[in-house]
Amino acid sequence: MDFSQFLLIVRARKRLILLVLCLTVAVTVAVSLVLPKSYKATSTVLLNYKGVDPVTGITMPGQLMPGYIATQIDIIGSKNVALHVVDSLKLAQSPAVIQQFNEANNGQGTVRDWLADLLLKKLEIVPARESSVVEISFKGADPQFVAAVANAFAEDYQKVSIQLKVEPMRKATAYFSEQTKVLRDAAEAAQSRLSKYQQETGIVSLDNRLDVESNRLNDLSAQLVLAQGQLAEAQSRQRAAAGADSPDVASNPLIQNLKVSLNMAEGKFADISQRLDRNHPQYQSAKAEVDQLRAELEKQTRLTSSSIGSNAQILAQREASIRAALAAQKVKVLELNRTRDELNVLQKDVESAQRAFDATSQRMSQTSIEGQAEQSDIAILNPAVVPSDAYSPKLVLNTVLALVVGTALGLAMGLLAEMLDRRVRSDADLTDALGVPVLGTIDWNAKGRAKKKQPLLSRALQLN
Template identity: 75%
Template sequence: MNVSQILLILRARRKIILLTLLFTVAVTIAVSLVLPKSYKATSSVILNYKGVDSLTGLTLPGQLLPGYVATQIDIISSKNVALRVVDALKLAQSPTVVEQFNEATDGQGTVRDWLAELLLKKLEIVPGRESSVVEISFTGADPQFVAAVANAFADEYQQASIQLKSDPMKKATSYFDGQAKVLRDAIEAAQSRLSKYQQEHGIVSVDNRLDVESNRLNDLSAQLVAAQGQLMEASSRQRMASGQSGESPDVAGNPLIQNMKVALSAAESKFADIAQRLDKNHPQYQSAKAEVDQLRADLKAQTRITSNTVGNNAQILMQREAAIRGALAAQKTKVLELNRTRDELNVLQKDVENAQRAFDATSARLSQTRIEGQAEQSDVALLNPAVVPVKPAGPKILLNTAVAIVLGTMLGLGLGFLLEFFDRRVRSRADLADALDIPVLGVIDWRQSETPRRSSRFNGLFPRRSNLSINS
């Protein structure tokens, strides 16, 4: 089917097409005039999302921001918000509404859910193209009612957004409160163990005590070294004094022995002089000899006494060195015990510090979550409240008429082609050739010519060869 055939069909079926178009437009206009007027109220809210929480100052992840507006739209159109609107406007308490609910649902379900579904069907939410403004529109027959519902949706959405933020914080507050009590008990238990350990070991300040004991250990170590040196020297003097007392510096350096040696030397000189002059039986000889013998005996006795004194000094130094060595060993044991006590005490102190640190962190988080749970702040602000509409939003007669013209035209064309399909007629040479499957040799023009020049009304009985259509 070519364009000329389509035009011939449209020309032939123009009446039915026009009638269909006129009928569609007339019905649309009549229905638009009969339908009740509907009013539309719009409330605008702005979403102040900047990526930073106004209360805690925490920065939100950047990947969450693109879906923020879509999430808020889902919250506005949620059944939770719709139920809040029903409760805020007290729609479920109206006897008329309850009667309508019973008629519509036969008493199945609840009035609140039924009203919420009806409100959501007439609710329209339009986000800004490149802004954070969201328009909440509601359509209905009563202008005051639609304005009230639109404002109620905006208000309840703000309250719902606050609740959605505060409810998790309240649950977290309860959790952190329980954890804080547990950690407080842990601190008390750790502190009790630390105090008991200090009392059992008599520890007031382990660090100061350890410093004193360490200093004492160092002093004993120095005293032991000094005592060992003195003992070695005294042992050498003792050996020399006991072996060759005459050569011992302690014996030789004794003033009494030196005086006795001087006296003995003088007596020996006197005795030698008397021995040359007198016989051994002479009283002076015997007296001088007795004096020499007495001095020698006294010198020997004094030398022995001095040697014994050196030995006694060595014994005293040996005992002192042994005492210092024992004190040093005891002090080492004491310092090691203090180190062990300090290590155990450090472990207990670390337990107290860790418990305190965990308790402080939990207390800080508890304070923050409690503040967030009690906060009534929201990222949503009412930009333009809905006002009572003066002009109805529908039905729009001009728009409906334009749409009816388009639809009527399409319906008329479809109806015309449908009738042509069931009642196909010959409207051109091509139709005749297609129907009979034979070539067309000529066309008879049945229209009367204005200036008849021929007696015959045949026009082009034998057309030119180029106008003949032959089908094999």
């Protein structure tokens, strides 16, 4: 079938096509007029997801995720929000609604759940493209009711979003409050152990005391080295003092004077011994003087040697005492080092407990503020107003659609009728039906025959 044949069929079946079209349009108009009017109210909300919390100033990466708006749409269409709408509008308290619920469900379930499900069926949530604006629409037969429900969904969505954000913060605040008490007790216990240890050890300022004791240890070490040097020198002098050529003995002024006097007395005695007899008083006097000076010299030499030995003993005792003091000081410094290590451990325990307590307290304060914040990042941009015109049925749109559908249906019915009662509409139909070429046609249109001056009759020759 080509287009010309199709046009011929449409022309031949135009009455049927027009009848089907008129019936379709008439039925559509009648149904549109009979159907009850439905109204639609829309409330627009704005999702202010800037990424920063208005209370704490902390960045909220969850709102920056691509699925944030989809999540908010799911929250708006959740049963939780619908139940809040039922409660805020007090729909479950109406006796008529309760009666309808009993007739529909035979008393099974609750009125709130039943109403919430009905509201969600007529709710429509549409997000704007490339925008953070969301439209909340509700359809119904009462224009005031649909506006009230749309606004109630927007307002209760705000409340539910605040509740979803605040409740976890309140639970976290309670948890952090308990942890703060535990950490406070731990910090106080650590501080108590530190104070008790300081009292037991008598430590006020560990660093200064350790510096003093270390300096004292260094001083004792220097004194010990000096004492050991002096002792070694004294012992050498003591060994040398046993001989006659001891420098200490030789350098003694008294011994030098005694030696000079002894030399003079011996010279005098030698002179007298040559001139006088040993029984002479002068001889005996000179000899007695020599003996006395020699005895005095020996006495002073012994005394000098003895003093050198005593000095060596004194230096040895001093070196021993310094050595003992140095050993005791070493023990003291080591004890202070051990005490310092233990004190450092206790101080680190106190600092760690304090840091943990401070961090938990700060976090508890922050969560407490967040738990008490009633601010929402959702704003109602355009509240729903009572619609003046019905949303459906749309008579003009339905009529236009009925024209389109009726035309298509009429054409289909015309083609179906043509298929059931096939007729020859043109020479092409005749050729298709008989399978032979057409040599001529008779035009029965007189006006056209006169105009074109064609013969009244022409013979069609057909070849079988």
